[in-house]
Every structure is written in C-alpha cells, then in structure tokens.
Amino acid sequence: MSNFSINATLCILSEDLAYAIEERLSVSSEFTTVMTTYPSQIAKIALILIRLTSNPYEEQEPGFTHIGILRKGQRVATSQVRIKITDIVELPFIPVSTLLFNVSSVLQKNIEDIATRQYKNIPKETSKELFKALLKILPEKKEQILRLANKINTPKLEVNNRAMDVATEKDATSICLDIFGIDRSQIIQTWDPEEGLNGKSFLTGLTDYTIYEDDAISHDLHSLPGWEQIAKNITGIVEFKNELEERLVIINANRKPLEKALGVDLIYYHRKYQAFTFVQYKIMENQTEKREFYYNPNQNSHNDELLRMDNFFKLLNAEPVSSTLIDYRLTDCPIFFKLCKKIGLKADDASIVPGAYISLNHWNILLKDPSIQGPKGGLQVGFHNLGKRYIGTQLFIELVQKGLLGTNVVASEKVATFIEAAIKIGHSILFAIDDSQKETLRRRRF
Numbered sequence: 001m002s003n004f005s006i007n008a009t010l011c012i013l014s015e016d017l018a019y020a021i022e023e024r025l026s027v028s029s030e031f032t033t034v035m036t037t038y039p040s041q042i043a044k045i046a047l048i049l050i051r052l053t054s055n056p057y058e059e060q061e062p063g064f065t066h067i068g069i070l071r072k073g074q075r076v077a078t079s080q081v082r083i084k085i086t087d088i089v090e091l092p093f094i095p096v097s098t099l100l101f102n103v104s105s106v107l108q109k110n111i112e113d114i115a116t117r118q119y120k121n122i123p124k125e126t127s128k129e130l131f132k133a134l135l136k137i138l139p140e141k142k143e144q145i146l147r148l149a150n151k152i153n154t155p156k157l158e159v160n161n162r163a164m165d166v167a168t169e170k171d172a173t174s175i176c177l178d179i180f181g182i183d184r185s186q187i188i189q190t191w192d193p194e195e196g197l198n199g200k201s202f203l204t205g206l207t208d209y210t211i212y213e214d215d216a217i218s219h220d221l222h223s224l225p226g227w228e229q230i231a232k233n234i235t236g237i238v239e240f241k242n243e244l245e246e247r248l249v250i251i252n253a254n255r256k257p258l259e260k261a262l263g264v265d266l267i268y269y270h271r272k273y274q275a276f277t278f279v280q281y282k283i284m285e286n287q288t289e290k291r292e293f294y295y296n297p298n299q300n301s302h303n304d305e306l307l308r309m310d311n312f313f314k315l316l317n318a319e320p321v322s323s324t325l326i327d328y329r330l331t332d333c334p335i336f337f338k339l340c341k342k343i344g345l346k347a348d349d350a351s352i353v354p355g356a357y358i359s360l361n362h363w364n365i366l367l368k369d370p371s372i373q374g375p376k377g378g379l380q381v382g383f384h385n386l387g388k389r390y391i392g393t394q395l396f397i398e399l400v401q402k403g404l405l406g407t408n409v410v411a412s413e414k415v416a417t418f419i420e421a422a423i424k425i426g427h428s429i430l431f432a433i434d435d436s437q438k439e440t441l442r443r444r445r446f
Helices: 015-025 096-101 105-110 124-137 139-153 161-180 184-188 193-198 213-219 227-231 300-317 360-367 393-401 411-425
Strands: 008-012 031-035 045-052 063-077 080-095 119-121 234-241 247-253 264-270 275-284 335-341 356-359 428-434
Touching (some): 008 015, 008 063, 015 031, 015 045, 045 080, 045 139, 063 096, 063 139, 080 139, 096 124, 105 124, 124 139, 161 184, 161 264, 161 393, 161 428, 264 411, 275 411, 300 335, 300 411, 356 360, 411 428
Parallel strands (some): 008 045
Antiparallel strands (some): 031 080, 045 063, 234 247, 247 428, 264 275, 335 356
C-alpha cells in the first residue's frame, strides 16, 4: 500500500457537463469526455479524484465527489484528447480544506489549486500522502479505494506458454459471458491468479463459481453431443446464472497439462437453436519491417489443425440441409479462427482481446491468395492484408446470440468427432453450454 497514490485530479467545471455526467453515473460506473489539456500532460492510466460542480455543497467550498480510474484515449485535435473514467466510486463530499489539513504543510502548496484546474497531475510524494489522507478521511470507503488502487497497480503476469494459454482461456470465457449476456467485468475481477495459474485451467481460478465434478452430474450434461469425450478429460467446470435463472455452464477439457497444450478451442453451444459454434485462436507473433503483426500459417501444427477442421467440415456438409426456420444460418460454416496479437495476462483486466474472426472457408481461400505472401515468399496473415474483410468481436457475439452462426440440429450430432480429435491432438477445449431463451440483445462497448 506504500506505493499507492492519487495520481491526478479532474474538475468538471461546466455545470451542464457535470449534470450530464451525473445522469450517466446514475446508470453506469463510467463516462467518457474530452480534455482541452495538451495530450502529453494526461497520464495513460491514473487513480483520479473527481470534482463535479453540480454538487449542492459547491456553493460553500470546492471539493471532490468521486474517485475512479482514468485511461487516456485517442487525440481528438491538437490540444484535445479523449479520456475514459471507469470503476467510479461516489464519495461523501470532501472539501479541499479537509485534504489540506491531512497533508503535511510542506506539500500543501502542490494541491492548493487542484479544485480549480480542469486536470492536474500530482507530484509523486504528494500523491502518496494524498492517498493516505483519503483513507484517513473516509475509512468507510477504504475497501473500495484499495480495490481501485490494486487494479491499476497489478503488474502483468510473466508471459510464457502457460500464461499465454491461461490468457487465451480467459479471453474465450469472456466471449462466452458476453454471448450469454452477463456482465463479465465483475466475474473476471474475482479471478485468483495463484489458483488460476497453478490449477489445471483458467476456470479453476474462478473460485466463487467453480463446480465440482460430482455436482455437474445434476446438470445432465451427458446428454450433450460429445459429452463422453469431454467427461474423462475435465479440468474445470463453472456455472453462471442470470436474473432469469438461465444457466451458462463452461467446461474445460484438456488431456495434457496446461503448459503442454497446443492451443485453445472454444466451442459454444446455444441450446435454443441447437447450434455449435467453434473458434480456434491464432496468435500473431511475427512482425513485418513496418511493425505490422501477422500469423505465419506455414507450420506443421497449423497444417494438422487445418486438416482436422477440414475433415470435420466435410462431415457437416454431408448432412442434409435443413429447411426449418430455427436452423437458418448466415453461412454453412460454423468454424472460425480468431486472429489476434499475443495475449498478455493481467488478472483484473476484463476486456476482450481485439481480433479478426475468419471462417474456415474464408481462411482456406486466404491461404491460396497472393495477398498474404510476404516479400521473401513466406505467408503473412494480419490486419494489414485482410482489408477489413473479417468479423469483429461485437458482430461475432451478436450473430452467435441470434443463432445466425453455428451448426444445424442434425449436424450437431457430429460434434463429438471434432471434440475427440481436438483433445487427442492436445488442445484445451473450452466448451460453453448456453441455456438462454431470451430474444433480447445486450450491446457492449469494447
């Protein structure tokens, strides 16, 4: 805690803007605004005290009303930058004089004008003392303030093969939660790094939600296609419920130890539409001379995986085409690659890694196209040569939610073949079963 600090202060001096932000905070814990301070002066990430001028106490003395986490966004103009404040906690009104009283006299001059300037970075030593003063003034808010401080001071975990696989499972779990319509941020923040990294899968770190294997029997999961192939390789099971008591069960199946797994397959099963959707992660670890990230498919592991997927797709296509409304899909291909940069593992980061979702049939065409050939004859698949012809995260989630992607009812019976082949190769299989019956779609920003 000795390194924790209040890094900056933000004063919303416009009453109209302050009112609009308060309206926003009544339904959310975050807001976005534009700063007129030169961008280089704004911290990339900071624990920040916030003053809203529409507070009724402001007629007596300026002071602070909220605390949150600032993240700097893109430059809007020469002297303007967009900022996003998240995880906002409302505070009892704190007059500036109260803060000054709890800070040593030699440091008071550094914060005397913090309630009159739109934005101010706090010097290092002063920021530490200001943090301690805040805890002293608001003991009832100590737990919430420490949670915010921990969040921005949590270092990224060491990047190695094990951490990469755990990070990929974390991303796949987050996608499942979004498809189901549950707020992932609160769930991911409960993840215990020690349990998650030392356990058999990412799911073992979600100790508040973990289901033990004996309990899983009651879910009747053995009725699912491919359940027998999954059951004997289970490394973790979690269950989530929404306000309608609908369930999302996520299972991790992996024959090999996590650190020896070849990668992660996500299989999402939507019970309402009896549709399976498959995602295989491809990490862009290489860079061009222009520092553009790309994936090189010219490797044995890729060829083996592609053969597995192509054979499975042939099995699916051998089934008769359904003409029922519930079986309608935008494409007959339920298999996708998620192309993304190397995934860093940060325990409290609930965001989904940006990526390009590319269907198997699109991928096969790409492999034969001259556009992905590098200057030395190698193959490069990256954002720089995809030409924006891919499905983004938000659209992918919406299409799966609506049952517009995935297998049809008859083809779903063939899924066991795909699961068994993936486990034999050594993939970690994240299998999500969605019991949702709702039609409504919940939109999210990424």
